[in-house]
Amino acid sequence: MDSILDSVKFDDRGLVSAIAQDISSGDVLMLAYMNRDTLKETLEKNVMVYFSRSRQKRWFKGETSGHVQKVREVYIDCDGDALLFKVEQTGAACHENYFSCFFRQHKENSWKIIRTKIEE
Amino acid sequence: MDSILDSVKFDDRGLVSAIAQDISSGDVLMLAYMNRDTLKETLEKNVMVYFSRSRQKRWFKGETSGHVQKVREVYIDCDGDALLFKVEQTGAACHENYFSCFFRQHKENSWKIIRTKIEE
Numbered sequence: 001m002d003s004i005l006d007s008v009k010f011d012d013r014g015l016v017s018a019i020a021q022d023i024s025s026g027d028v029l030m031l032a033y034m035n036r037d038t039l040k041e042t043l044e045k046n047v048m049v050y051f052s053r054s055r056q057k058r059w060f061k062g063e064t065s066g067h068v069q070k071v072r073e074v075y076i077d078c079d080g081d082a083l084l085f086k087v088e089q090t091g092a093a094c095h096e097n098y099f100s101c102f103f104r105q106h107k108e109n110s111w112k113i114i115r116t117k118i119e120e
Numbered sequence: 121m122d123s124i125l126d127s128v129k130f131d132d133r134g135l136v137s138a139i140a141q142d143i144s145s146g147d148v149l150m151l152a153y154m155n156r157d158t159l160k161e162t163l164e165k166n167v168m169v170y171f172s173r174s175r176q177k178r179w180f181k182g183e184t185s186g187h188v189q190k191v192r193e194v195y196i197d198c199d200g201d202a203l204l205f206k207v208e209q210t211g212a213a214c215h216e217n218y219f220s221c222f223f224r225q226h227k228e229n230s231w232k233i234i235r236t237k238i239e240e
């Protein structure tokens with residue numbers, strides 16, 4: 001595990017970018033961050049565990065909402081400073097209850113909501 | 121254009137994360153950054169123009185390699201601090217000549233190359 005973690009280039013805050021992509025639809029769900037500990041936990045448990053920059057603490061995705069992201073495949077980029085996780089998304093990835101956080105599209109010089117919220 | 125740009129939350133370095141995704145295959149190609157000027161240029165010209173953090177300058181993707189990324193769709197996330205661009209990728213997105221920068225997958229406790237280089 002250490003050799004895997006050592007190939008990752010964490011930034012000056014100790015974080016690496018983590019893109020979550022839904023493995024079925026190919027939808028990019030969200031972009032967040034992990035530190036070494038939460039990346040290790042993610043790889044060990046096969047569920048996404050981020051590090052919240054705003055709260056400065058471990059963030060087990062879905063801990064309260066149940067919207068867990070089960071990890072299926074993990075990729076690293078050429079520079080080693082970004083990770084791509086193909087996941088099985090339970091419910092909504094977005095805290096606003098959209099499947100993807102990227103639910104607004106640039107159209108006619110504004111951001112239009114192009115997805116519908118998931119009903120619980 | 122200003123209202124669009126004003127909705128984007130640039131970080132303390134003046135940058136926003138930009139994910140490029142191939143619109144045909146759904147492959148996530150790369151993660152890089154834009155400042156306000158290069159985002160404006162990207163939206164005006166419909167080709168990806170990043171801001172290189174290492175070189176601290178404008179980076180017109182494909183300027184020397186010809187591996188231009190034509191912008192087809194643009195999305196913003198819930199927090200406004202990440203952008204997703206669906207693009208038409210010409211040639212390789214990666215400077216190592218792989219279609220995607222995420223060409224290494226986590227397998228059996230190492231990073232295995234799972235793509236082949238694009239022949240020019």
